[in-house]
Every structure is written in C-alpha cells, then in structure tokens.
Amino acid sequence: MPMNLDITPMSERHLDAVLEIERSSFISPWSRDLFVQELETEIGQSFIAVLAGGDVQTVAGYLCSWVAADECNILKLACHPCYRRRGIGTLLLERGLREAWRKGARVVSLEVRQSNISAVSFYSACGFAPAGQRKGYYHETGEDAIVMLLHLGEGFADAERKLP
Ligand SMILES: CC(C)(COP(=O)(O)OP(=O)(O)OC[C@H]1O[C@@H](n2cnc3c(N)ncnc32)[C@H](O)[C@@H]1OP(=O)(O)O)[C@@H](O)C(=O)NCCC(=O)NCCS
Numbered sequence: 001m002p003m004n005l006d007i008t009p010m011s012e013r014h015l016d017a018v019l020e021i022e023r024s025s026f027i028s029p030w031s032r033d034l035f036v037q038e039l040e041t042e043i044g045q046s047f048i049a050v051l052a053g054g055d056v057q058t059v060a061g062y063l064c065s066w067v068a069a070d071e072c073n074i075l076k077l078a079c080h081p082c083y084r085r086r087g088i089g090t091l092l093l094e095r096g097l098r099e100a101w102r103k104g105a106r107v108v109s110l111e112v113r114q115s116n117i118s119a120v121s122f123y124s125a126c127g128f129a130p131a132g133q134r135k136g137y138y139h140e141t142g143e144d145a146i147v148m149l150l151h152l153g154e155g156f157a158d159a160e161r162k163l164p
Contacts, residue, residue, distance in 0.1 A: 004053075006052065007047050007048070008050060009045075009047055010046035010047055010048045010062055010064075012036060012039060014048050014059055015032055015035055015036070017059035020080075021061065021062065021079070022035075022076075025078040025079075025081070026078070027113075027141065028138070038075070044064065044065070045064075045103075046065070047062065047096060048061070048062045049061040049079070049091060049092050058080075059080070060080050060088050061077075061078060061079035062076065062077075062092070063092040063093065063095070063096045064076040067099075067100045067105050070104055070105055070107060071105055071106075071108075071109065072097065072105035072107070072108040073109050073110065074096070074109070075110075077089060077093060079092075089122055090125075090126060093163060094163055097150075097152065097163075098157075101152055106152050107152070108128070109131075110123065110148050111137060112145060113143055114133075114145070115143060120146060120148075123148050125164065127164050128148040128150045129148065130148055131147045131148060131149040133147065134147060
C-alpha cells in the first residue's frame with residue numbers, strides 16, 4: 001500500500017508514539033512531563049512526521065526546537081528505528097527550519113553527543129558545521145557535546161529544497 005508522509009505540529013495525543021521512539025533512540029530519554037512542558041513553552045515548536053497508509057497512521061519521527069530572536073536551537077530530532085535513512089529526518093528538519101526562518105531565526109544551533117556518529121553525519125549532510133565543544137555536557141555519562149551551527153542564508157526561504 002502506498003504511504004504518504006505528512007509533517008504536522010505535535011500535540012499531547014501523539015505522545016505515546018513519540019515516547020516509544022524517544023526511548024528507543026536516546027540514552028537518557030525525556031519523560032512525558034518534559035514533552036508536555038515543551039508543548040506549552042511559548043518559544044517551542046514541535047513537529048511530528050506521520051506516515052499514512054490506508055486507515056493506519058504511524059508516527060515515524062519528531063522534532064522539538066526553540067526559536068528566540070534570530071536563533072533556533074534544535075532540542076530533539078529522532079526517527080523510529082524502522083524508518084531511518086528514508087529522508088524523514090531531513091524533511092522534519094526542513095519544516096522546523098522553515099518555521100524558524102519565518103519567525104526570524106537566521107542561525108541554528110544544536111548539541112550532539114560526540115559518540116553519536118550517525119547524528120553528526122546527518123547534521124553535516126544537512127549543512128551544519130562543528131563550532132565548538134561543551135565539556136562534560138551530558139552529566140549522566142560525562143560525555144562532551146559537539147556544538148553544530150547552520151547559518152540560514154538569504155535564499156533559504158525561497159529555495160524549494162531547503163537543505164543540501
Ligand atoms: C539522526 C536521525 C534523526 C536522522 O534521521 P533519518 O531520517 O534517518 O535521516 P535522513 O534519511 O534524512 O538522512 C539524510 C542524510 O544524513 C546522513 N545520515 C543519516 N543517517 C546516517 C547514518 N546513520 N550514518 C551516516 N550518515 C547518515 C546521510 O548522508 C543521509 O543521506 P543518505 O541516506 O542519502 O546517505 C536518525 O538517525 C535518528 O533518529 N537517530 C537517533 C536519534 C538521534 O541521535 N538524534 C539526533 C540527536 S538530537
């Protein structure tokens with residue numbers, strides 16, 4: 001059956017599916033309360049990727065970010081392990097960045113675990129560059145974070161495909 005992908009704002013009714021992906025994706029997963037808090041944050045913007053095939057809808061991934069002044073910070077981006085390497089992470093990021101641009105963001109930052117080679121490769125493929133390190137950022141393991149930045153150029157809003 002053909003599948004359609006839709007990127008749409010996250011709401012509390014998506015949290016069961018989001019938490020399942022969260023727990024299979026991160027060493028220190030966020031709790032439901034943290035996601036609820038995130039949905040209530042004024043500067044927050046969260047999206048989910050929904051796959052629809054017939055009557056069945058599946059949450060395949062999600063993105064949580066903050067936009068304040070000209071900065072966007074990516075807090076969370078994850079795809080269900082069964083739906084990785086299909087371009088869904090890129091589509092979620094594009095949607096988040098398009099909204100962030102509309103709200104005035106011109107630079108995007110994120111922290112990623114040094115050991116998370118696949119995420120570093122993903123963000124590099126999306127145009128982010130390493131911009132520094134935060135020593136011992138992940139307190140539960142003491143691991144360093146790599147800070148990555150993406151500057152949204154003037155053509156960003158007009159480009160049909162936003163990311164490389
Ligand atoms: C990071 C993540 C969101 C990427 O989502 P995705 O939908 O699989 O990514 P895409 O299919 O859009 O990948 C786009 C490009 O990124 C790069 N990339 C993605 N995953 C990669 C991997 N595991 N290894 C190397 N490169 C990778 C590739 O260049 C890829 O293009 P290609 O498939 O044509 O080679 C996903 O791997 C994930 O959920 N990881 C666990 C959670 C996590 O670590 N999140 C990031 C920290 S917040």
